[in-house]
Amino acid sequence: MTTSISRNVLILSLLSAAMLTGCSGSENEDKTQKPMFEIDKDPYPSTYHPVPGEATVITNVTILDGIGGKIDNGSVYFSDGKIVALGESVDIPDGATVIDGQGKWVTPGIIDTHSHLGVYPSPSVQSHSDGNEMTKPVTAEVHAEHAIWPHDPGFQRALAGGVTAMQILPGSANLFGGRTVTLKNVPDRTMQDMKFPGAPYGIKMACGENPKRVYGSKGGPMTRMGNVAGYRQAWSDAQNYQRSWEQYYADYEAGKDPKVPKRDLKLETLVGVLEGEIIVHMHCYRADEMTVMMDVMQEFNYQIGSFHHAIESYKIADKLAENNVCSSMWADWWGFKMEAYDTVKENIPMVHAAGACAVVHSDSDLGIQRLNQEAAKAWSDGIRAGIDISQAEAWQWLSANPAKSLGIFEQTGSLESGKYADLVLWSGDPFSTYTQAERVYIDGGLIYDRANPAGWPVSDFELGQVGEGDAK
Amino acid sequence: MNKKILAIGAMLLSSIAAAQQTAIVGGTVHTMGPMGTVENGAVLINDGKIVSVVSADAVPSSYTQVNATGKIVTPGLFGALTSLGLVEVGMSAGSVDSSVVHGEERENPVSSVGAALDVQYGFNPDSTLIPISRVEGVTAAATGISYGDYMFNGQGAVASLSGEFDSLIRANAFMHVDVSSNVSDSHGGSRAALWVAIEQSFAEAASIRQVTGFAAYMPRMEWHGMTTRPDAEALLHVLNGKMPLLFTADRAADIMQVVAFKKRNPTVDVVLVNAVEGWRVAEALAEARIPVILNPENNLPGGFDQIGATLTNAARLHQAGVQVSIGMETHNIRLATQHAGNAVANGLPWQAGLASLTINPARIYGVDELLGSLEPGKQADVVIWSGDPLEVTSHAEAVFIEGEQMSTDTRQHKLRDRYMNLNSDKPMTHVRP
Structure with a gap:
């Protein structure tokens, strides 16, 4: 990526140099340079917008931070789409949604x-x-x-x-x-x-x-x-x-x-x-x-x-x-x-x-x-x-x-302060066959909630077909 | 049919070698029989057969004890529908006996609709898949043709995973036909052609009921059927209820056609395979007493046959009273426990999950007198598990077939052990684990 950035910076500086030259309008130059050809490296840009989330603290939960750490009976706090804090305890801000994670586990999203x-x-x-x-x-x-x-x-x-x-x-x-x-x-x-x-x-x-x-x-x-x-x-x-x-x-x-x-x-x-x-x-x-x-x-x-x-x-x-x-x-x-x-x-x-x-x-x-x-x-x-x-x-x-x-x-990819709040609340130890993802957050927004069938996403293809909105 | 129960006599002979009394003592024993679960139990084995399941403190002194304290003990798992012994490597690696294509037109094909095909001649007990599956607790399996361009996938067998040459427990153990979109594509692209061909095939089979005996096989006998004579002979066994007929179908309407077939042919022992939309017609399946073999993890609409796919399929079928079997894999039949575990995670009772891997498939193939539960007189295929066998983190710690503890060696274990230490001073080919 650094190469790309430096190349782009180079291109910009060359362009502005060319424009300055053009503006200075040296009369005796035969021709000005044509604009330098630039390749657009992001012609299909992301239009992603996070699902709105709310300040949330999951308490009493087993946390795998994704970089080798495990916190038993800990808490994780995320807000404005980002992980704010995690630890054995975190300060619960006013107005935050608090979820009791007793018996459950939190991990980074897969x-x-x-x-x-x-x-x-x-x-x-x-x-x-x-x-x-x-x-x-x-x-x-x-x-x-x-x-x-x-x-x-x-x-x-x-x-x-x-x-x-x-x-x-x-x-x-x-x-x-x-x-x-x-x-x-x-x-x-x-x-x-x-x-x-x-x-x-x-x-x-x-x-x-x-x-x-x-x-x-x-x-x-x-x-x-x-x-x-x-x-x-x-x-x-x-x-x-x-x-x-x-x-x-x-x-x-x-x-x-x-x-x-x-x-x-x-x-x-x-x-x-x-x-x-x-x-x-x-x-x-x-x-x-x-x-x-x-x-x-x-x-x-x-x-x-x-x-x-x-x-x-x-x-x-x-x-x-x-x-x-x-x-x-x-x-x-x-x-x-x-x-x-x-x-x-x-x-x-x-x-x-x-x-x-x-x-x-x-x-x-x-x-x-x-x-x-x-x-x-x-x-x-x-x-x-x-x-x-x-x-x-x-x-x-x-x-x-x-x-x-x-x-x-x-x-x-990990639960660290400042990273995207992409995380999963599991019903138990996620190394068990019987454990299921209860809540999935992407950028702090609750995008999947097993307990709320009415909120389950349904693709266009499955709309109006047999089993629409069924437990899948 | 009796002549085709090949191996039972042979097995009695071979088990003389293991003529000793063994007791697996101290575990939680899930018998899958009328005794249910016995805590702190003991499985008594004599001459390769289960004698009884008793309390751990009631083991006669003549028995050699195997300690299973704190462990889970179950019957050996039964691969509900596999191609074990018929394939080593599926693609571009030589002959695959689980795949039958008829290629160019031939003048006198032995089979025109596939019913005559018979895998008993292709079973290879030396396949590496057999120990690889066995060390994970799979001790027997139904094995059959998984791919073919005939209408019927021919006749499968039930095999022990002992690795012995007498592995076949039952040849001609089932007939298999696919009535989903997969196969109608090869029959004019339409069920309108496929089902008529199935009906015609059975009508021809029925027509030879009257013509039996040696004369029936004389080449000079005229035969103008759509089927060949060997096809019709094989299908006659199906009509007579001597081997179950497995129908692969997913969409609810196809499954209802299978139910209707069963009503038209009450003597046929009908089994449903795959059944992705089975839950939608669960009551009809229960009423018709049609058991189901399925992969409970199939929850995506792979095509328009599977629109109603859901992880709750197994649970809903069971709830309605349908007998569910799980385990449709070959190289990874060892994952059947995980499949069943996921069915349990989605509502199937745990005991039904274990039954789906043991007694239920044994019943489908009519070998439940021998396999599938820990009951007196049955073959002593027993597994000791480190914990709940449906948990992905549990392992089969010891596997017994006919009372004999099986080796834990597999090609995969040897590869692992060879490369566990990469700092060998010898070439790796000289490292013999």
């Missing part, structure tokens, strides 16, 4: 790094299949946000599971599948109404079986060799493209009036990665492939934010830690293809124990509804295998680490 809600919505009919641009192996130019159907009932279901934000990705058919987008789980009329303000874009990449299966008989790649050649050529093309723009800016700065390079939306996304503005999210199962990809990352000097699925991260957890790459993982899915054959149920705690960043993800419209249970299974399996992790530490897999891998940890 953030899913891997969802296809809206791009592969329910009903999952052919007309709704908008997640994979399976026309060529490199489609870095497409954006998931351009295909998100906000009326996917899956958003409401995820809300009832305590999910407050999520990354929506294109599918994994392509080497470069397109840009991802991070949403607040507040479905409304449009994608822009849900878009997480200030969240960076991601790019979906994919290793392994999917690209070679899809393109093996459509011009390639048909092997893992071809996959890697495809990434390398694309990065190399992106470097070339980046140089053409750098040349343009340099020439402009030198007072010339250079020709504006032809925009290439595909390479523009890749340059965004090389410049640190766009985060790489890479579908990759096998340890050997992830290791190759970290070498490609070094070769072209970019950063992978997270491997996704990462079935074999436990085999290279040390290398993942060294390279600062997160792993977004399931607790126990396995066996649906060869690259998913080596699952171990302790993958998540093993990655965590090696000091690498572990994330619990769903990639499923059902799994997203109970990510707390996925973390609970992994936590419990880890303990049984001798990996001693506290529940408080383990909650990092659900909120803080996903927020970090999406570039939104400054705003959300």
Whole structure:
């Protein structure tokens, strides 16, 4: 992001310099410079507005702060959309709503790094299949946000599971599948109404079986060799493209009036990665492939934010830690293809124990509804295998680490004073099958209240159909 | 049918090897039988069979004791509908016996509608899925074809997860047909074609009732059916009530068609699978005594068949008196406990949750004389749990099949143990956990 800001500042200063030059009106210049061409990096801006909330204190409650801390019988106070204070006790301001949290737990809202809600919505009919641009192996130019159907009932279901934000990705058919987008789980009329303000874009990449299966008989790649050649050529093309723009800016700065390079939306996304503005999210199962990809990352000097699925991260957890790459993982899915054959149920705690960043993800419209249970299974399996992790530490897999891998940890992902009040009040210990999200707050607004069926959100699609407003 | 109960005799033989008296002592024993729950109980096992469930202080001295104090003891779990033993890796990894496609037209297909297909020939007890499921408490499962482009998904089997070559408890244990939109797509895209084809298939099966004996199988016998002769033979067993007919259906109107089929064919033992909108017609299902196998977590309208999807489906069906079974997975049949737990979290009584994993599916397949509860004379498939088995944080600590404690080794455990320490000075291939 810093690169982006400095570039924008540079552009502005160049523009004003050009305008000043123009105003000074030096008569003997043949021509003034044309305005410098500027790329709008946020052409689909967020129109998100938080649901109004009220100053609220939840008392007598067990708190997991999401960064490793646990407070028994504590209180959390939030107001004006932000966490104000939490601790064993907090001052209850006049007029605040007080909720007795006896026997209940509070955690940060769950953030899913891997969802296809809206791009592969329910009903999952052919007309709704908008997640994979399976026309060529490199489609870095497409954006998931351009295909998100906000009326996917899956958003409401995820809300009832305590999910407050999520990354929506294109599918994994392509080497470069397109840009991802991070949403607040507040479905409304449009994608822009849900878009997480200030969240960076991601790019979906994919290793392994999917690209070679899809393109093996459509011009390639048909092997893992071809996959890697495809990434390398694309990065190399992106470097070339980046140089053409750098040349343009340099020439402009030198007072010339250079020709504006032809925009290439595909390479523009890749340059965004090389410049640190766009985060790489890479579908990759096998340890050997992830290791190759970290070498490609070094070769072209970019950063992978997270491997996704990462079935074999436990085999290279040390290398993942060294390279600062997160792993977004399931607790126990396995066996649906060869690259998913080596699952171990302790993958998540093993990655965590090696000091690498572990994330619990769903990639499923059902799994997203109970990510707390996925973390609970992994936590419990880890303990049984001798990996001693506290529940408080383990909650990092659900909120803080996903927020970090999406570039939104400054705003959300933990209960810390000044952060967005994205939090869940659970009916009990959220590491139990029987526990349910009772209240979900996003930016301090009560967006889901299990005790108030009349207030449950209902998508356009479900309106006027069988079971409208039913317990879902 | 008797000739097709393959393994019971064989199992009696094999259990001689385990001819010892074992008592699992001190746990909370959920028998799932008439004894209900016995606190501080003991499960007495002799020659691979349950002798009785008694108080922990009433264990005869001849029994070797296994301590289960503070634990939960249940029957082994029964995978209600899986493809265990028929698939190792589903995609792009060689033959998958749970998937049958008929490909190009052939001159003399053995089956035209799929009813003749029979998985008993494809079951592989060496599949890694079997120990991986077994260590999580699954000791037996119904296994069948999960994908095919025939109308019927053929005949499934009931198998023990012992890993032995005599694993099949019952071949020809069920017939399966999908009457949801999934399959009507392959039948002219319309139920108007599908149901007529089903009716015709059974009419042809009924027509051979009179023609039995060796002559029926003579190739020179004329046969002009839509079905093949083996299809009709298989469907005749269904008509005669010798194997249950599983209907996959989700939308309420389709389920009512299944109920109507049952009324037309009262001798057929009908079971409903999936039943996402089952709760809407729960009374009719209860009245027709049609049990249901479902995934209680299906709460999204995946298509127009599932508009009424809700997490309360299992609870509402149970409330109306429908017998609910849970456990429709293959690689992750071990997650059936979590599925049942979520049904309980949404209103299903806990005991019904455990029944959905044990006695209820055993009843569906007519093997409840042998499996599904801890009752005298039944096969001693028993699990000792660290805590409530429906809790995601609980584990199966010990698993017994026919009274024999099963190994805890699995390929997944070995992979875990190999990589638990990444600082090996030898290549990892030399690390043998």
